[in-house]
Amino acid sequence: MQYILKGHIKEDTVIGMLQLFYPNTKYTKLDSIVSTGILLESILDIDTVECVLFENGNIIFKEIIKLHYLTEEYIAWGIKKTIYLVLNKYTGIYSSWGLLTGIRPAKKVTEFFNEGLSYDDIKEKLTNFYLVSPKKADLAIEVSQNENNIIKNNIDKNVSIYIGIPFCPTRCLYCSFTSYPINVFIDKIDSYINALIKEIKYAGKILSNKNIESIYIGGGTPTSINEYQLEKILYNIFENFNLNNTKEFTIEAGRPDTISIAKLKVLKKYNISRISINPQTMNDKTLKLIGRDHTVQDFLNIFNMARNLGFNNINVDLILGLPKETINDVEHTFKTIEKLNPENITVHTLAIKRASRLKEKLDNYNFVNIDTMEKMLEIADNHVRNLEMFPYYMYRQKNTIGNFENIGYCKKGFENIYNVQIMEEKQSILGLGSGSSSKFVDLKTNKIERVFNVKSVDDYINRIDEMINRKVEKEEFFC
Numbered sequence: 001m002q003y004i005l006k007g008h009i010k011e012d013t014v015i016g017m018l019q020l021f022y023p024n025t026k027y028t029k030l031d032s033i034v035s036t037g038i039l040l041e042s043i044l045d046i047d048t049v050e051c052v053l054f055e056n057g058n059i060i061f062k063e064i065i066k067l068h069y070l071t072e073e074y075i076a077w078g079i080k081k082t083i084y085l086v087l088n089k090y091t092g093i094y095s096s097w098g099l100l101t102g103i104r105p106a107k108k109v110t111e112f113f114n115e116g117l118s119y120d121d122i123k124e125k126l127t128n129f130y131l132v133s134p135k136k137a138d139l140a141i142e143v144s145q146n147e148n149n150i151i152k153n154n155i156d157k158n159v160s161i162y163i164g165i166p167f168c169p170t171r172c173l174y175c176s177f178t179s180y181p182i183n184v185f186i187d188k189i190d191s192y193i194n195a196l197i198k199e200i201k202y203a204g205k206i207l208s209n210k211n212i213e214s215i216y217i218g219g220g221t222p223t224s225i226n227e228y229q230l231e232k233i234l235y236n237i238f239e240n241f242n243l244n245n246t247k248e249f250t251i252e253a254g255r256p257d258t259i260s261i262a263k264l265k266v267l268k269k270y271n272i273s274r275i276s277i278n279p280q281t282m283n284d285k286t287l288k289l290i291g292r293d294h295t296v297q298d299f300l301n302i303f304n305m306a307r308n309l310g311f312n313n314i315n316v317d318l319i320l321g322l323p324k325e326t327i328n329d330v331e332h333t334f335k336t337i338e339k340l341n342p343e344n345i346t347v348h349t350l351a352i353k354r355a356s357r358l359k360e361k362l363d364n365y366n367f368v369n370i371d372t373m374e375k376m377l378e379i380a381d382n383h384v385r386n387l388e389m390f391p392y393y394m395y396r397q398k399n400t401i402g403n404f405e406n407i408g409y410c411k412k413g414f415e416n417i418y419n420v421q422i423m424e425e426k427q428s429i430l431g432l433g434s435g436s437s438s439k440f441v442d443l444k445t446n447k448i449e450r451v452f453n454v455k456s457v458d459d460y461i462n463r464i465d466e467m468i469n470r471k472v473e474k475e476e477f478f479c
């Protein structure tokens with residue numbers, strides 16, 4: 001896909017729209033019109049924006065909008081709208097999220113609520129101004145209201161902590177996270193944990209005056225390490241942090257093939273309040289295809305084991321649109337999960353990320369189309385609502401089929417605070433471990449600053465003092 005920008009340099013805005021209609025495509029910026037292929041020209045001229053679509057040098061469609069305001073936001077909206085209208089006519093594709101290309105649609109709705117708009121005003125704005133479908137507008141508003149129930153009590157004194165353990169048994173086909181094969185890194189795990197403990201000790205000092213509202217240990221798959229290593233980390237968390245006011249402690253147990261009764265007992269000993277056990281699908285053929293080293297039965301065994309040990313807040317991650325999965329496969333997955341009656345279900349739509357093996361092997365698979373993905377999302381929503389669950393956080397990733405969303409559903413009282421805080425960005429989150437990022441939020445000014453840890457395990461171990469020093473510069477957030 002080729003494009004030209006004239007009178008503006010909002011390249012990300014243009015590419016964001018191109019991705020809606022032409023995901024997983026190479027976008028090439030040109031300086032002038034060419035006589036071959038599809039070319040989109042986006043033009044800003046004083047108070048108008050225009051989009052012209054060329055096919056082999058000939059104009060196919062054209063849209064022009066007069067801008068009533070010349071703010072950056074309004075100009076971006078005009079650019080998006082003209083591109084949307086032109087590409088919608090050309091491809092016949094509708095995006096149910098319209099011009100909302102950001103990763104946090106509910107956060108936008110929260111901003112509207114904060115401006116004093118009513119439910120009806122917001123719905124009108126989403127559907128008419130942003131071209132969002134009425135169904136998605138309702139969803140975004142419902143999620144925003146549920147998120148707001150959690151963030152409305154935020155105070156500067158509250159923070160959350162993320163701890164990353166970036167190892168997994170094998171790499172899933174669609175994975176683009178920082179994740180290293182545990183077998184290859186087995187000799188480095190202890191050094192990694194020692195570096196992590198150094199960072200935990202530092203964090204314990206700077207957070208001594210704070211309320212740690214939630215802790216989330218993610219990855220990779222934290223339960224890839226053995227039970228002794230897991231306990232060493234948990235012991236140090238309890239030694240260094242004051243957790244008297246902590247409302248929630250989550251561990252991503254993720255892959256069923258990493259969980260054992262010994263590890264679950266360690267998690268229970270440290271009162272981990274929420275665990276995630278993620279089958280992604282309840283179809284063995286798909287599990288094999290996506291490179292997960294476990295079966296449906298393995299997942300069921302581990303889930304029941306966790307239940308028998310008293311875990312009463314379990315999340316299950318599922319992915320819609322996995323290679324070769326049909327609507328019947330999705331029905332089967334949800335019917336099986338429904339019987340387990342988990343407290344949280346997180347529904348993802350498949351994203352084909354650049355760093356994944358799936359992207360490399362794209363030609364080997366047929367993917368579901370937008371209509372099928374929409375039906376799959378409906379099936380998911382119907383099943384989870386049968387379980388008296390509601391959507392309470394939501395985000396979107398780039399390169400998903402149809403630009404659809406990922407939704408966290410839960411039963412009342414089981415909302416994951418950490419996930420909501422991440423989405424709404426109204427609380428500082430200290431990230432520890434390789435690949436983690438820290439977010440420093442000033443509630444008075446809404447200013448957000450970010451500090452990143454290195455991704456490589458070796459760099460993290462060797463440069464742990466530097467990782468700590470990067471945070472020292474932001475310590476004023478915690479005074």
Ligand code: SF4
Binds near residue numbers: 172175219
């Ligand atoms: S379990 Fe998660 S982090 Fe690990 S390889 Fe699979 S997708 Fe990546």
